[in-house]
Amino acid sequence: MLADIRLVAAKDLRIEWRSRVTLSQVVPFALLVLVLFGFALDANRPVLDAATSGLYWVTVLFVGLMSVQRATAIETTDGARRALLLAGVEPAAVFLGKALAVALQLLFVEVVLVGGVIVLFDASIESLPLLAATCVVASVGIAAAGTLLGALVAGVRARETVLPILLLPVLAPVLIGATRAFDDALGTVAVDGWAWLGLLAGFGAINTVLGALAYGVLLEET
Amino acid sequence: MQEINHTGSRTTRLLGAAVIIGLVALVFLGWFVAPEDDDQQDAVRMIFVHVPSAIWTYIAFVTTAIGSVMWLVRRSVWWDTVAAASAEIGVLFCGLTLFTGSVWGRPTWNTYWDWGDVRLVTTLILFLMMIGYLSVRSLGGPESATATRAAIVGVMAAAILPIINRSVEWWENNTLHQKSSLTDGNLEDMTLFTLVVGLIVWGLFFWWAVLHRFRIAWLEREIRSTDLDRALVERRAEGDPGATPQEERV
Amino acid sequence: MGQLSAVADSVFDVSIIRLQAAVALIGRFPALAGIDLDVGEGEVVLVQGPNGAGKSTLLRLCAGLMRLESGEGTVLSHDLATERPAIRRSVGLLGHDTALYDDLTVRENLDFWAKASRVDASAVTPAMERLGVADRLHDVPVALLSAGQRRRVALAAVVVRRPRLWLLDEPHAGLDPSGRDLVDQLVVDAAAAGATVLLSSHEVDRTLELATRRITVAGGTITGDVTDAR
Numbered sequence: 001m002l003a004d005i006r007l008v009a010a011k012d013l014r015i016e017w018r019s020r021v022t023l024s025q026v027v028p029f030a031l032l033v034l035v036l037f038g039f040a041l042d043a044n045r046p047v048l049d050a051a052t053s054g055l056y057w058v059t060v061l062f063v064g065l066m067s068v069q070r071a072t073a074i075e076t077t078d079g080a081r082r083a084l085l086l087a088g089v090e091p092a093a094v095f096l097g098k099a100l101a102v103a104l105q106l107l108f109v110e111v112v113l114v115g116g117v118i119v120l121f122d123a124s125i126e127s128l129p130l131l132a133a134t135c136v137v138a139s140v141g142i143a144a145a146g147t148l149l150g151a152l153v154a155g156v157r158a159r160e161t162v163l164p165i166l167l168l169p170v171l172a173p174v175l176i177g178a179t180r181a182f183d184d185a186l187g188t189v190a191v192d193g194w195a196w197l198g199l200l201a202g203f204g205a206i207n208t209v210l211g212a213l214a215y216g217v218l219l220e221e222t
Numbered sequence: 223m224q225e226i227n228h229t230g231s232r233t234t235r236l237l238g239a240a241v242i243i244g245l246v247a248l249v250f251l252g253w254f255v256a257p258e259d260d261d262q263q264d265a266v267r268m269i270f271v272h273v274p275s276a277i278w279t280y281i282a283f284v285t286t287a288i289g290s291v292m293w294l295v296r297r298s299v300w301w302d303t304v305a306a307a308s309a310e311i312g313v314l315f316c317g318l319t320l321f322t323g324s325v326w327g328r329p330t331w332n333t334y335w336d337w338g339d340v341r342l343v344t345t346l347i348l349f350l351m352m353i354g355y356l357s358v359r360s361l362g363g364p365e366s367a368t369a370t371r372a373a374i375v376g377v378m379a380a381a382i383l384p385i386i387n388r389s390v391e392w393w394e395n396n397t398l399h400q401k402s403s404l405t406d407g408n409l410e411d412m413t414l415f416t417l418v419v420g421l422i423v424w425g426l427f428f429w430w431a432v433l434h435r436f437r438i439a440w441l442e443r444e445i446r447s448t449d450l451d452r453a454l455v456e457r458r459a460e461g462d463p464g465a466t467p468q469e470e471r472v
Numbered sequence: 473m474g475q476l477s478a479v480a481d482s483v484f485d486v487s488i489i490r491l492q493a494a495v496a497l498i499g500r501f502p503a504l505a506g507i508d509l510d511v512g513e514g515e516v517v518l519v520q521g522p523n524g525a526g527k528s529t530l531l532r533l534c535a536g537l538m539r540l541e542s543g544e545g546t547v548l549s550h551d552l553a554t555e556r557p558a559i560r561r562s563v564g565l566l567g568h569d570t571a572l573y574d575d576l577t578v579r580e581n582l583d584f585w586a587k588a589s590r591v592d593a594s595a596v597t598p599a600m601e602r603l604g605v606a607d608r609l610h611d612v613p614v615a616l617l618s619a620g621q622r623r624r625v626a627l628a629a630v631v632v633r634r635p636r637l638w639l640l641d642e643p644h645a646g647l648d649p650s651g652r653d654l655v656d657q658l659v660v661d662a663a664a665a666g667a668t669v670l671l672s673s674h675e676v677d678r679t680l681e682l683a684t685r686r687i688t689v690a691g692g693t694i695t696g697d698v699t700d701a702r
Contacts, residue, residue, distance in 0.1 A: 018575040079569030087588035169350035173389040457505040461691025
């Protein structure tokens with residue numbers, strides 16, 4: 001099982017590395033969004049300060065959407081899903097492997113974005129452990145929910161428009177929680193970030209379990 | 223095959239009659255008999271629509287969640303149809319809840335939307351998730367695949383909703399936005415009584431609507447399965463010489 | 473073949489595929505409208521029929537990839553209704569799609585599929601050589617290969633699994649003459665090793681030589697079944 005997870009994750013990451021989509025398209029897009037926010041808020045210092053965490057995580061959510069759509073698209077090319085079924089890989093392992101790959105890619109972009117907000121919005125890190133932990137835990141939650149829902153809409157027409165409708169409301173708690181935790185980590189608002197981290201962890205755990213259970217049914221039936 | 227051109231029955235007619243009578247009674251009680259609120263005056267009468275529709279929204283949602291589980295675990299077509307019907311009517315009730323909540327808010331707090339009301343915000347997210355559920359149901363493909371997809375969304379929504387509620391709650395507290403929910407506080411006897419009447423009436427309406435919706439869906443299913451028998455006959459006929467070639471690679 | 477040995481053969485034949493009144497749907501369309509089929513071990517069965525007859529669906533059903541709407545069936549002694557995962561592990565299906573990841577090289581693809589199928593990675597190189605994709609091509613991303621070359625790689629993925637039941641959907645399509653000869657040789661070798669082969673093909677002449685049996689599919693049912701006396 002663990003070997004299968006590693007196998008699938010490595011495959012997804014290798015494909016990603018080969019095609020360089022994250023590097024050449026997603027990261028510039030994310031940074032561009034930050035810049036646009038800067039323009040939109042008129043580079044107004046106090047407003048930007050207060051809004052940094054929120055803008056950061058909204059950007060991450062959009063990046064998450066892109067990553068998940070890409071991860072799902074990999075398997076829909078040319079009957080790969082069917083072949084995975086034939087190969088006899090545990091569906092839960094496929095799920096966990098793909099989610100792991102998405103989470104790692106998300107983490108990469110998040111690190112770059114932290115650099116972005118430090119440079120563009122003059123953010124300062126008060127608690128690096130909290131910042132790092134938030135990124136990790138939130139990424140797990142986004143990746144798990146996204147991979148599950150991505151597989152759910154795979155193989156249907158108009159997949160692209162349905163996925164955001166499904167995924168974004170589900171990710172609302174991540175947006176709320178991660179923003180508050182970042183507020184604490186960046187020292188912009190006096191909140192208890194670690195408590196929020198607990199909520200994020202709960203979200204991640206539930207979606208990981210749900211995904212591992214439901215992925216098999218999805219592969220078989222849809 | 224039996225000619226069916228309506229989904230009515232004795233049950234639905236009784237229910238329908240009860241709903242109409244009940245609604246008249248509710249309007250009478252709610253508008254004329256129940257007392258005004260000191261602060262909100264007439265606006266408080268919204269409570270007789272808003273609260274029952276909120277409660278029945280959640281009941282609809284739970285029904286859909288249960289139906290989803292029953293489909294996944296037992297492949298129960300009956301439960302799947304119930305889940306779908308319940309979700310559709312539930313979305314209507316949810317919209318009504320949000321609308322009345324918003325309209326109520328205007329005279330009361332001078333705003334159409336109060337981010338500080340935990341329940342309202344959670345209901346909004348629930349509304350969005352139910353729309354997502356209905357979108358999945360309307361995607362094409364084999365029936366069982368659609369049912370499975372929708373069921374997973376239903377279960378996911380049910381599992382996530384407590385977290386959503388908790389996160390909105392903490393969020394409200396942290397931003398010092400604390401506003402008491404609209405149903406807190408003491409209710410006078412008459413108001414309470416009318417509220418209970420409202421609960422019952424809206425419940426009957428919910429039940430009536432779900433019954434009809436369920437039956438329509440059930441009939442649609444039956445049409446599809448008789449179609450199958452016909453399709454089988456047609457398909458086999460293709461085996462005769464001189465049959466027309468098909469497009470799809472089968 | 474004498475009468476007695478024919479009888480003895482049929483009694484001891486292991487039933488690889490047994491379908492009774494099998495109906496399978498694609499969406500709401502009954503692609504298979506009642507299939508009765510019995511295939512024994514070691515047979516090489518040619519599946520013929522017009523486009524849209526149900527050949528591909530039949531192969532996919534036997535691979536355990538489709539649900540039985542009604543009827544019964546067992547493949548490799550596993551029930552089609554309840555044991556599909558077990559069936560899938562023991563078959564090799566070459567479909568119309570190649571199930572190859574465009575951005576990965578030939579070797580990376582085959583390594584992945586070998587490991588995913590729990591096959592020892594050492595089987596990959598011989599398979600690649602067999603299919604003629606070893607030398608210049610093994611390091612090339614699949615996206616850059618021609619359709620025929622991709623087909624060879626897909627075949628290699630089947631070869632690597634050494635399945636007991638081979639299901640080949642138009643294996644000759646898209647291949648050059650040497651490729652088609654290669655397919656024939658693979659079928660012969662598989663049968664010699666005791667495997668069972670079902671292949672669909674429009675190239676009747678060629679496959680007539682290989683096959684021990686010819687079935688015709690039309691309108692989702694089997695309308696012809698000829699066993700060559702050998």
